[in-house]
Amino acid sequence: MKNPIGALNKIFDSRIRLGVMSVLIVNDSVSFNDLKQLLELTDGNLASHLNTLEQAEFIKMHKAFIGRKTNTTYTLTDLGRQTFKAHLDALEKMIKGI
Structure with missing residues (x-):
């Protein structure tokens, strides 16, 4: 059986980046201020995580x-959407024990 942890993306280890991606996957676009309010973050903290996702x-x-x-x-970019969905699929497989 293949280890599902290997399919997880390290960038999404951060709960903040996971939150940003979760918000963006269900919305066409989201403003900086809306992300800041939804995730209850400071400007600098959010900016650094957005920079990581942008890079x-x-x-x-x-x-x-x-x-x-x-x-x-x-x-989200197409790459971001595909990568995040693959990450979520890997998490689901871990939970289900597949």
Whole structure:
């Protein structure tokens, strides 16, 4: 039997990155402020985890202006969606003991 732990992605070991991906997989895009509020994080803490996900090319940042204020939103990339789903599948197999 193959060890299901090997199919887990180390990037998602962090509960914050797991939370970000969970929010983004069910939403087309989410603003920085909404993520911060949903996950109850500080700006700096969230920014560092978003940077990690962005460097791995799992999420994409979009900046726009609403009036004179910047609005930063995040979306999943195709790679991020596929990788996260594979991670969730591996977790499910571990739980079910497959």
